Amino acid sequence: MIRNMISKKKIIRNSEKPIQKYRFYVQSAFALLCIWIGVEFYFFVRYLESNGTAAFYNRPPGVEGFLPISSMMSFFMFIVTGEIHYAHPAGMFIFFAIILMSLVFGKSFCSWLCPVGFLSELVGDAGERFLKKVFKVKIKMPKWIDYPLRSIKYLLLGFFVFSIFFLMSTMAVRAFLDSPYNLSADIKMFYFFANISRTSLIVLSVLFVLSIFVRSFWCRFLCPYGALLGILNFISPNKIKRNAASCIDCGLCAKACPSSIKVDKVITVWSDECTSCMSCVDACPVEDTLDIFTLLPAKKSFRPGKKWVAIGVVSIFMAVTGIGIISGHWQNKISREEYLYLYKNMNSFGHPTGPEAMKKLNEESYEKSRR
Ligand code: SF4
Numbered sequence: 001m002i003r004n005m006i007s008k009k010k011i012i013r014n015s016e017k018p019i020q021k022y023r024f025y026v027q028s029a030f031a032l033l034c035i036w037i038g039v040e041f042y043f044f045v046r047y048l049e050s051n052g053t054a055a056f057y058n059r060p061p062g063v064e065g066f067l068p069i070s071s072m073m074s075f076f077m078f079i080v081t082g083e084i085h086y087a088h089p090a091g092m093f094i095f096f097a098i099i100l101m102s103l104v105f106g107k108s109f110c111s112w113l114c115p116v117g118f119l120s121e122l123v124g125d126a127g128e129r130f131l132k133k134v135f136k137v138k139i140k141m142p143k144w145i146d147y148p149l150r151s152i153k154y155l156l157l158g159f160f161v162f163s164i165f166f167l168m169s170t171m172a173v174r175a176f177l178d179s180p181y182n183l184s185a186d187i188k189m190f191y192f193f194a195n196i197s198r199t200s201l202i203v204l205s206v207l208f209v210l211s212i213f214v215r216s217f218w219c220r221f222l223c224p225y226g227a228l229l230g231i232l233n234f235i236s237p238n239k240i241k242r243n244a245a246s247c248i249d250c251g252l253c254a255k256a257c258p259s260s261i262k263v264d265k266v267i268t269v270w271s272d273e274c275t276s277c278m279s280c281v282d283a284c285p286v287e288d289t290l291d292i293f294t295l296l297p298a299k300k301s302f303r304p305g306k307k308w309v310a311i312g313v314v315s316i317f318m319a320v321t322g323i324g325i326i327s328g329h330w331q332n333k334i335s336r337e338e339y340l341y342l343y344k345n346m347n348s349f350g351h352p353t354g355p356e357a358m359k360k361l362n363e364e365s366y367e368k369s370r371r
Pocket residue numbers: 240256257258259260261263269273274275276277278279280281
C-alpha cells in the first residue's frame with residue numbers, strides 16, 4: 001500500500017546527476033597520473049643505465065605509492081618513533097592518505113583512485129558485455145566458492161601484518177628500511193615489469209583472463225591492500241542506507257552493485273566489499289530511498305550525499321599528499337651518486353630474511369654506497 005502511495009514525482013530517472021561519470025573522470029585522471037609517473041621513472045632508470053652520462057631526470061616520488069609493504073613499514077616507524085624515514089617518504093604519505101580516506105568513506109580508494117581497481121572494472125565491464133552477447137550468460141560465483149576465495153586476501157594481509165608488527169622489532173624494521181634492498185625496491189619493481197619473466201607473465205595473463213569471467217578477480221580475492229581497507233570499512237561511519245518505507249523492491253541497486261551486495265535486502269550496507277562506488281545510489285529510481293549516510297550515535301543519521309564522497313575522497317588524498325610536499329618530506333634523501341651505486345649493485349641485494357641478516361646487509365652494503 002505504502003509503495004503504491006509513492007507519488008510519481010518521487011520516481012526519478014538516472015539522468016539526475018549520476019555520480020558515476022564523475023567517478024570515471026577521477027579514475028581516469030588518477031590512471032593518467034600513474035602513467036605519467038611511470039614515464040618519468042622510465043627516464044630516471046635510463047639515466048641510471050647510462051651510468052650518469054645521459055640527461056638527468058628527477059625520480060618521481062609518486063612511484064613509492066607502488067611499494068605498499070615499504071610504505072606500511074615507514075608508517076609503522078612513524079607511529080612508533082615519530083620519524084619520517086628518508087627512503088620512501090612519499091609512499092608513507094600516500095599510504096596514510098589511503099588509510100584516512102578508508103576511515104572516512106570506507107573502501108573508497110578501490111573504486112575511486114586505484115589504477116588496478118579501475119583496470120579491473122574496465123575488464124569486468126567488457127567481460128560482462130562479451131559473455132552476455134556471445135553466451136547470453138552472467139557469471140555469478142556461488143557462495144561456497146566466493147567466501148573461501150575472499151579469505152585468501154585476508155590470509156595474505158595477516159601474513160604481512162604478523163611479519164611486520166609481531167615478528168620485527170623497531171630496529172629490525174629500521175634495518176629493513178635502511179637496507180639497499182629497500183632503497184632500490186622501486187628500480188627492482190621497474191625491471192620486474194620491464195623484463196618480465198615467463199612465470200610472472202603467465203600469472204598476470206591468468207589473472208587477466210579470470211577478471212573477464214569473474215569481475216575484479218584480483219581485488220575481490222587476492223589484494224591484501226583491499227583486505228586492509230575492507231576491515232577499515234567496518235569502522236567508517238559513512239554507510240549506504242536504504243529507506244525501506246519508500247523502496248519499491250525493484251532490485252536495481254543490487255543489480256548495479258559490482259560487489260554483488262544484496263543492497264535491496266538490507267537497511268544499512270555493512271560489507272567489507274562495499275567500495276562506496278555509489279553505483280547502487282545512482283541506479284535507485286526512487287528519490288530519497290538510497291544514499292550514503294553518516295551513522296551517528298543519535299537516532300537521526302546525517303546525510304552527506306553522494307557528491308561528498310567524490311569531493312571527500314579527492315580532497316583527503318590531495319590534502320595529505322599536499323602536506324608531504326609542503327613540509328619538504330616528499331622527495332627522498334637519496335642522492336644521484338647513491339642511486340648510481342644502488343643501480344650497479346642491485347642484483348647483489350637479496351631480500352633481507354631476518355633482523356640480523358638485514359642489519360649485517362645494511363652495515364656492509366650501504367656503507368659502501370656512502371664512500
Ligand atoms: S553497495 Fe553500493 S556503494 Fe557499495 S559497492 Fe555496491 S554499488 Fe557500490
